[in-house]
Amino acid sequence: MKILVTGANGFVGKNLIAELKNRGYNDIFEFTRESDSLLLDRYTKECDFVYHLAGVNRPKDEIEFMEGNFSFTTELLELLKKHGNKSPVLITSSIQAEQDNPYGQSKKAAEEGIFTHCKETGANALVYRLPNLFGKWSKPNYNTVVATYCHNIARDLDIQVNNPDAKLTLCYIDDVVEEFLRALEEKPTIQDNYCMVPVTHTIILGELANAIKGFKEGRTNIGIPNMEDALIKKLYSTYLSFLPEDKFSYDLKMNIDNRGSFTEFIRTPDRGQVSVNVSKPGITKGNHWHHTKNEKFLVVSGEGLIRFRMIDSDEIIEYRVSGDKLQVVDIPTGYTHSIVNVGENDLVTVMWVNECFDPEKPDTHFLEV
Incomplete structure (x- = not known):
């Protein structure tokens, strides 16, 4: 099976490709912002499945939302249609698609483009409205507050907790990848017209900050977090991935x-x-x-x-x-x-x-x- 992954160098893309290779999928077309645009024409001709992960969520100018989330999606779909390729298309949208803001509007437009394409061609549309994602290889000040807190706390930098009672819905990258692999195997989790990752977690911002601070303090009080708590276990793994490379070790008394x-x-x-x-x-x-x-x-x-x-x-x-x-x-x-x-x-x-x-x-x- 030939698999096209757009946004291959991104947070989700890196994790997905690593696990695809673990599972024996080695014929992967990796498309990034740095890729030659002509490659996309060949990839869309030959691929058997599309993971469309590319997108923009923190641009310098709001106009880039539509360019990165809608226009590129349109280009991808037109190339698939041009080659008569009816491969399933999985797209990472966002819960923000329900909101009336520039980012949400661009994600909603991309969703509608996918649904229209699949209705016209008979291809299968797999649209995932994802909540806040976290895990290894995420970027601080870009992907998620979890990444920012982990990065800063591991380096003794200040963090901002503007509203400690704000409720967050989080989804761990390994759970996302597991669901995306089920989709590849034609076993997606579907709710209404959308697909979903069945495992999510909720936490308030203040508790999140305290938990990650506790991970750092564990080096001095030699404590270990409660690994029976699924969210804490995943957060701790994420925190460790943000340790500076010269700070993996610590002294004991x-x-x-x-x-x-x-x-x-x-x-x-x-x-x-x-x-x-x-x-x-x-x-x-x-x-x-x-x-x-x-x-x-x-x-x-x-x-x-x-x-x-x-x-x-x-x-x-x-x-x-x-x-x-x-x-x-x-x-x-x-x-x-x-x-x-x-x-x-x-x-x-x-x-x-x-x-x-x-x-x-x-x-x-x-x-x-």
Whole structure:
């Protein structure tokens, strides 16, 4: 199948083409503003499906709305008609097409052009009135407020929250691409005369700003957003895509002494805390027990001996662990426990605990194994 994508270098186009190639669609005609206009004549002659994504939404002059959204659409449709090509045409319109403003008017005119073309030729029209889109490769101060907030907050730049109670309807780029692929496979989601992306999210502007600020703060408080919230999960992925290339990494606070080090990695209010423990050869750590707090130890390098004793028993239980064979050892409540480096190199252990450390209620009681 030969697929024509206009606006191929745009936010939606880049994401769509990347996934088309992932799915094995390699015969793709990519048309951009920089493309030779003569190519469009050949592409419209040979293509089997059209993704018409090209458009203008933030021009310097309002007249460019009609030129970029309506006139170019008309040119595309005339070329298809000229070649007798009845390929389905999918066009990205906007919910603004319902509004009486220059952008909305240009999108509405493009929609009507598509419907007329398809009525005259018998081709299939797939018109998507999209809400605010967000995701990787979007442009700040152009595509969406999400991109602007992510870009600025990641760089310690100010953001404007003019109306924190303003309600936004958002749609994630992966959900858009998934729907566009269904349309290619003749399974679009249709409502009345229009197609739609079935997955959208709503949030108020103030909450959006706070959520993205929280992503940045997670680097200092080692927190992780609630990934069970579908919108937060998608926003966090978008935020990470806006990190400056020299800021992918960040430091952790290492608690270092002559025994080795202990470093907290991740804290979550509902899923506990992850830390990395490094012990020098011959060093024993632990020798305490918990009422309710429970842990998991995973030695990833070196050789260790994890020892347990029920607090009212003399019997000692031992588990020998090594980075050569990864095994998780549960630390049950009511057992005093320790971990000893019995090797010649540093012992590196990933430790998970079911709750974040609370100095007011540590639930950690010293008792030698």
